[in-house]
Amino acid sequence: MKPLASRSNFVQKSLLAAVGCAVITACAAQSQVAPRPETRAEPPAAARAPFSSTYDAGEQGAPILILHATVLTGTGARIDDGAILLANGRIAAVGPQVAAPPGARVIDASGRWVTPGLIDVHSHLGVYPSPQLRAHSDGNEATDPVTAGVWAEHSLWPQDPGFERALEGGVTTMQILPGSANLIGGRGVTVKNVWATTYQAMKFPGAKQGLKMACGENPKRVYGGRQKPPSTRMGNVEGYRQAFADAQDYEEQWQEYEAKLAVFEAKVKPDATPPKPPKRDLRLESLVAAMRGEVLVHNHCYRADEMATMLDLASEFGFKISAFHHGAEAYKLADRLAAEGVCGALWADWWGFKLEAYDGIQENIALVDYPAGGCAIVHSDSPEGIQRLNQEAAKAMTRGVRAGLDIPPERAIRWVTSNPARSLGIDAETGSLEAGKMADVVIWNGDPFSVYALADQVFVDGILRFDRSKPAMKPRSDFEL
């Protein structure tokens, strides 16, 4: 029953929301288009938008040339006896042969494999950290079914020892989400997996926030149990729709204000008084931001029929669902998900711990991957699972192959690299080994699709953050001193 108990914790998580930047003039700087870490100087505190990233990759040393590795690029390609050059925090070159620039440090990776740093699109590290104590239970603002105004990062405890365990498993980027107690639980944050004393110093520069929504059993159980809405699935849907309808109204108020402001600023009437802006509503700002695509919707939703409801709802209010998370039944709707460009962020084999997970099958990920344009993601939702996303991908790949699908490792690695990057809107920056991208790289001691595989070295933005051969340099949470 232990895993179940921990799951029912997850079942009660939530949080967040942010500022619809386009709506609020003052938050233009909020959009977090940070300069690249290697070039950025720390702005004076006053000039920095609140809560924005202060991530700094660290001082870049000599270029690093990894030779003779089996390279899975994350784009679907495999290079046997391949090479990869990291320079200035970026990938400078990848191929069968790469010339060593002067002064490069050479790593002979003969017999070893290289992949992009792994990405987990669904984690609660820091918001449901270890140890799992009452004082640490910060993942669900379970006080109202719509808490779109809360942000997971404001709960994130950077000292969660789970971060460094995940790093040992090759995870370089993750999205920390609020839990699923609420219909709309708040905003998620994408972080780089680096040891830091603040979450701002972990925030992935320029990454959009997520908006966590939840279908099904959790919200109706949490609130129905308190004799308040929602207590049914139809109550859930009313809850989302009313919230987005309110957000539409709110957006109109701001548009009217902005129109009046424009008139005022044009000084048509010299003695006019400036218009008064509407009162900010942090919940509605988040929803407006979702409708504008400024935050990406990540939807906890198990059942195929409910996913179809949510796709209709998204269309009604003009937002896009980036990924369905947990989708135990995503395989039943795989062709539609592919056609609409919605990813399925899934477990390899979890099932049955709740009724909406009763139809979970081990081929789920492979089936979601199968149609043209399919976007399958292996996610963890677990401080254990995040440590071995490669094994979870290996299991899912194996089941697909056994079902007769053609899934070589170079295809399956996308499930834990480029596909989650796509769903987080950071695929131009990371998730694959291509020249110009962030040097987020893992050197494995062998085929990562093996239970015996271990990450030897993990680079984040070109900086070696984990080296199995050097236990002394391993990051260690303050908590574990």
Added chain:
Amino acid sequence: MAVAICAACGVAVSVSAQDLLIRGAHVHTAAAAGTLENADVLVRAGRIAEVGTGLAAPAGMPVVEAQGRALTPGLFGGLTQIGLEEVGLEPSTVDAELQLQAPAWQHHWRPEFDVTRAFNPRSSLVPVARIEGVTWTMLAPTAEYSLIAGQGAAVALDGRFDAVQDGSQTLFVNWGSAALAASGGSRAAQYMLFDQAIREVREPATAGEGALLLPEGRTALKAYLAGGRVVFRAHRAADIRSVIAYAKRHGMTPVIAGGDEAWLVAKELATAEVPVILDSLDNLPADFDRLGARLDNATLLQQAGVRIAFSHDDSHQSRKNRQLAGNAAAHGLSRDAALAAITANPADIFGLGGKRGRIERGQVADLVLWSGDPLEVTTVADQVWIAGRPVEMRSRQTELRDRYLELLRSSQAEH
């Protein structure tokens, strides 16, 4: 990779449904014989009749050509509630826990609560587990409101009604911080309350008002105080050390389950011959009982001479026990020892070692033929036998897969 069950074998004379010959396997015996290359296993009447090379099948006996694939004993599913629950969050489908309202000290302890009586061999979890090679599990009651969760036992997962394995009866007791709610908020009171219960058993006359046990409970607990097997769920090193001394002092045969910090007291465990059932993936300080959790716990215990077994304690995911073994091997445990920890060792721990858990003469023929290395995540069970009978390799999940894979293929073909 389909299994060739040769039935070129026409008329079956004196061959039972539980007879077969598996030829040319890489046999992981999980016994003293170790691993045998290109070996044959002969099964008669559901038991292993012979293990060797060049064995002949009597006329009419099905022959399986293993073609060098790995053959292992059927796997242990861990401490689970398979057949006691269908859907964890649906109370109407769960029989694993006695919930006679807290707090425990105002109510009776119920060691007579025996979950095996609720076992449903037709549970949807049973085929899901067994087609992955899990042929038996230990039914373990769970408890939130009591130190003593109740009794459980091993069951075979071939769907038979009378699945409980004689000799495997075990009492389950929660200890440490996980049981504070049942001991007035302090683990010290766990000894205090247990002292009282033991006294009620030993001196029934003293069991007056405020007694912990009913007469049935006294009878049940008495058997465990006379050498019975008691699983204590504990993680903290200090708790493990004291509880095994306590159990031994009172005549119990302790087994530690959980044991995230067991490596810290490995020598004491080895000396006291107390086995540990652990989750090799536990490496986080999940609470203040487990600050010492580490990935090589199993390796350190094994090196110290402690008998170990693995359990993910998850009914729906009993198949993950194999992954626990593989990960332990990735962190220093030998592959043979890792396999033994999901076959022979748990059988020994629960009193079934003479019957199950090994591939050797006289053992029940619970066998699994694998597509590759049995500890690998890229390996699947090609065929499973329980007591010599081939398991139909289907479950509700494979049926869902087949239905939707076909639909998906045809819809994609239209595009």
